[in-house]
Amino acid sequence: MSSDGPTIVLLGAGHAHLGVIDDWLKQGPPEGRTILVEPRDEMQYSGMVPGWMAGEYRGKETRIALEPLVREAWIDWHRCRAVGLDPVHREVRLETGERVAFDLCSIAIGGAGRADNLVGTDPRLIDIRPIDAFMESWDSVEDTATPRRIAVIGGGAGGVELAFGARNSTSRPDVVLIAGEHGLIPGHPAIARRVVERELERQDIIVLTGEARFDDGALMVGNEALEPFDAILAAVGSGAPSWPRASGLPVDEDGFIRVGPTQQVEGFPHILAAGDVARRTDVRVRHSGVHAVYAGPVLAKNLRRLIAGRSDLATYSPFGKDFYLFNTCRGTSILSYGPLGLKARWLRQLKDWLDRRWIARFSGR
Numbered sequence: 001m002s003s004d005g006p007t008i009v010l011l012g013a014g015h016a017h018l019g020v021i022d023d024w025l026k027q028g029p030p031e032g033r034t035i036l037v038e039p040r041d042e043m044q045y046s047g048m049v050p051g052w053m054a055g056e057y058r059g060k061e062t063r064i065a066l067e068p069l070v071r072e073a074w075i076d077w078h079r080c081r082a083v084g085l086d087p088v089h090r091e092v093r094l095e096t097g098e099r100v101a102f103d104l105c106s107i108a109i110g111g112a113g114r115a116d117n118l119v120g121t122d123p124r125l126i127d128i129r130p131i132d133a134f135m136e137s138w139d140s141v142e143d144t145a146t147p148r149r150i151a152v153i154g155g156g157a158g159g160v161e162l163a164f165g166a167r168n169s170t171s172r173p174d175v176v177l178i179a180g181e182h183g184l185i186p187g188h189p190a191i192a193r194r195v196v197e198r199e200l201e202r203q204d205i206i207v208l209t210g211e212a213r214f215d216d217g218a219l220m221v222g223n224e225a226l227e228p229f230d231a232i233l234a235a236v237g238s239g240a241p242s243w244p245r246a247s248g249l250p251v252d253e254d255g256f257i258r259v260g261p262t263q264q265v266e267g268f269p270h271i272l273a274a275g276d277v278a279r280r281t282d283v284r285v286r287h288s289g290v291h292a293v294y295a296g297p298v299l300a301k302n303l304r305r306l307i308a309g310r311s312d313l314a315t316y317s318p319f320g321k322d323f324y325l326f327n328t329c330r331g332t333s334i335l336s337y338g339p340l341g342l343k344a345r346w347l348r349q350l351k352d353w354l355d356r357r358w359i360a361r362f363s364g365r
């Protein structure tokens, strides 16, 4: 611990760490110094991206400017990426070559794109992650190509919403959604799956089941070539960034950082991790914005308690929080929660209200 008090380093300012910044704003920062490492000026809220593709939101309505928050929370900011971490000597390595020492560190850098690993490379392939790069690529597809036919790879919630977003974008392209061998929205209740299936059908989105891959420049499912496509979007789930494993942090077989119920990293109690980069070892927690957001206040509490030398740390319980509101981009939303699946206009109004309220909470400073 330095003579000026302890140093907390936050890596990433996305869905999970906004909760920590919010806590510092509300209660004042804890003693010592907080340093943020985050390359982006704005936090991109993923839940509004399909609506943005369909012209329901302007880009800036879906983002939160970080500078006013960080300034008001008395946080020092390195606008760059972390590229490594020494968990024993408590040091983060930045892409600039600098090293930042910490007493406590919290990692919420999100997931990494992995579409080209799974399906191969192609100049038309646009991975949903990182999401800001996706939005830039989608903008240029719309500006230059007026897409007529689009493939979406991935049958999970992200892929389904991307299909709705693309289908209702300016040129109203034909959309083919390629769900993997587990089919549409695996892990969601059967009734929600049926409601989603019906809506895809109603919007004339063709759904294919099977593993997509590129073969000699053509997108294939099994032995069937599906071309032509003007753009190929992929939402094939979150991959893990490579540096946590290379840094000697404990990771699961996919490279996600292993954490327990207090979000402390296994074997390194002075390091916490949450959101898409983390994997709970005691209970299944889906990689989703909802869980990342709800884990934020737990990170904040535990950072404060660890600094105070307390051992009564808070735990994050995922139970009852696995809800998802799909935007059909046609004035309705589909709720998937517990055993429920339901489509309604009022659900779209509710989603819009929740999304805008969340953005507003962090804006206008």
Ligand SMILES: Cc1cc2nc3c(=O)[nH]c(=O)nc-3n(C[C@H](O)[C@H](O)[C@H](O)COP(=O)(O)OP(=O)(O)OC[C@H]3O[C@@H](n4cnc5c(N)ncnc54)[C@H](O)[C@@H]3O)c2cc1C
Pocket: 011, 012, 013, 014, 015, 016, 017, 037, 038, 039, 040, 043, 046, 047, 048, 049, 050, 080, 081, 082, 083, 108, 109, 110, 111, 128, 129, 131, 158, 161, 235, 274, 275, 276, 277, 287, 288, 289, 290, 291, 292, 324, 325
């Ligand atoms: C199109 C789409 C729609 C979605 N819709 C929903 C939805 O409706 N509901 C839902 O629950 N979930 C949704 N999700 C999932 C949700 O976006 C993620 O689960 C959530 O963003 C994870 O939050 P996080 O805090 O872990 O990471 P993020 O919010 O991704 O934040 C990570 C931050 O870390 C920064 N960063 C990355 N690497 C580094 C580094 N090396 N050093 C420092 N900083 C770094 C990034 O710039 C970023 O700001 C959606 C995802 C997509 C792609």
